[in-house]
Amino acid sequence: MIVPFDIIILIFLVITALISLRVRDLLGATMILGVYSFLICLLWAEMGAVDVAFTEAAVGAGVSTVFMIATIYHTRRHSSD
Amino acid sequence: MKWFGLIATVFTGILLLSAVPDFAAFGDPDSPANGGLGDHPSVSQYYITDTYTDTKVPNIVTAVLADYRGYDTMFETVVIFAAGIAIFAILRSFSGPVAPSHPTAIDTSVEGDHQRIIIGTTCRVIIPVIQLFALYVVAHGHHSPGGGFQGGVILGASFILVALAKDLSAALGRFSEKRYLALGSVGILIYAGFGLLCVALERNFLDYEILHRIMPATDPIMARSHSMLGVEVGVAFTVTAIMFAIYANLSSKGRLEQGF
Amino acid sequence: MILDLVAILLIAAGLVFFLGAAVGLVRFPDFYTRMHAAGKGDTLSSLLVVLGFALHELRHFDGSADVVVFLKLLAICAFIMLTSPTSTHALMDAGYEDGIEPVLGEDGENALTETRNRRLKD
Numbered sequence: 001m002i003v004p005f006d007i008i009i010l011i012f013l014v015i016t017a018l019i020s021l022r023v024r025d026l027l028g029a030t031m032i033l034g035v036y037s038f039l040i041c042l043l044w045a046e047m048g049a050v051d052v053a054f055t056e057a058a059v060g061a062g063v064s065t066v067f068m069i070a071t072i073y074h075t076r077r078h079s080s081d
Numbered sequence: 082m083k084w085f086g087l088i089a090t091v092f093t094g095i096l097l098l099s100a101v102p103d104f105a106a107f108g109d110p111d112s113p114a115n116g117g118l119g120d121h122p123s124v125s126q127y128y129i130t131d132t133y134t135d136t137k138v139p140n141i142v143t144a145v146l147a148d149y150r151g152y153d154t155m156f157e158t159v160v161i162f163a164a165g166i167a168i169f170a171i172l173r174s175f176s177g178p179v180a181p182s183h184p185t186a187i188d189t190s191v192e193g194d195h196q197r198i199i200i201g202t203t204c205r206v207i208i209p210v211i212q213l214f215a216l217y218v219v220a221h222g223h224h225s226p227g228g229g230f231q232g233g234v235i236l237g238a239s240f241i242l243v244a245l246a247k248d249l250s251a252a253l254g255r256f257s258e259k260r261y262l263a264l265g266s267v268g269i270l271i272y273a274g275f276g277l278l279c280v281a282l283e284r285n286f287l288d289y290e291i292l293h294r295i296m297p298a299t300d301p302i303m304a305r306s307h308s309m310l311g312v313e314v315g316v317a318f319t320v321t322a323i324m325f326a327i328y329a330n331l332s333s334k335g336r337l338e339q340g341f
Numbered sequence: 342m343i344l345d346l347v348a349i350l351l352i353a354a355g356l357v358f359f360l361g362a363a364v365g366l367v368r369f370p371d372f373y374t375r376m377h378a379a380g381k382g383d384t385l386s387s388l389l390v391v392l393g394f395a396l397h398e399l400r401h402f403d404g405s406a407d408v409v410v411f412l413k414l415l416a417i418c419a420f421i422m423l424t425s426p427t428s429t430h431a432l433m434d435a436g437y438e439d440g441i442e443p444v445l446g447e448d449g450e451n452a453l454t455e456t457r458n459r460r461l462k463d
Contacts (some may be wrong), residue, residue, distance in 0.1 A: 051140075051142040051143075051227070051231075054231050055230055058231050058234040058235055059230075062234070062238055063238055063241070063324055063328075066328065067328065070328060070331040070332040071331055073332070197434075200427060200430070200434075207424060
């Protein structure tokens, strides 16, 4: 566990979370959520929790992004608020 | 709606933050997780020192998930199954073929095939490797990171890749609706079956040790290891089926025909 | 020792290409050129970095080298080589189908030189 590395990843996590809330284009927000998931995956791998990192990479960054894109495809692409 | 969301978020946030003072201090050696209570050894210390002698499984995470906390994992699987069933119940419509709602949808006519030959060829090369890797992750979950959830998600993602590279009907030809619903249920039945088998042999639910009586050539310790593998296979079945079911229903508005 | 040096050189070269890909992603004017920078730079740089890791695994010649890890990293190289260009192609194709126009200057002069001239003027 390398503390400066952790802090950098956590700062990026907060930034990506805020951006994904602010972006109007839902497809872009989904992509940024994928980046968020990969950052969490990186954080967990770096802390030694490889199993959880593996799950996060497969579920959070992989499949759930696909699900959200499939949903956006059938709804509206731009958020109203 | 916006204000309601804000109020709900703030309320949940206050509830969650109000639980923070109940946590042990960060790095507190006397907290239940680190130091144990009274004379009892701590939980994490027990797992680290005794897992291998208890179960002969080198990956402690898998042992905790599938054996010590097997009851939790069973209901996690049930939650995933319930999510899939809920999406099925909401989205699936049997109203027959309709005109595509999106004329701009990626068409799979001859012209479309011509353009997607690169993607199709690469997917044909890579999908068997992905599925082999998924099976490795499930079967090797005892010794390396992995297990039923991860392997199941990867296996489901390989079918989603078929649907993305060709179209949904190609993927459904390989993994039809009847099959994925059956496979999702069978996964949970395998998991619960292991538990009920232990009950039938007069032990607690999911107490795998006793299964050495019906498994040939195993002692109680190896019975736990092998039962974990069986349970993980059940989890992998359910997760594979439900991941693909969710994708198939989401991407085609439940008609399983016009999807991409 | 030499293997270590080669590994370090490969990783450093990979990082240089990563930097190039990132700069291209920010500075290029339109979707296609950006994807060009991202796709090409990303593929080559990840290949170089992973190859560097693989050689780094082989640095001990006394039999303690982990050959399995080396082979796994080579397999990752092969899959990067297969999937990364394909995904770039898929993205390009999707952009083309979606009707994204490339940025071109008035006399067919592409926008890169245009922006370069503009930046020189500023």
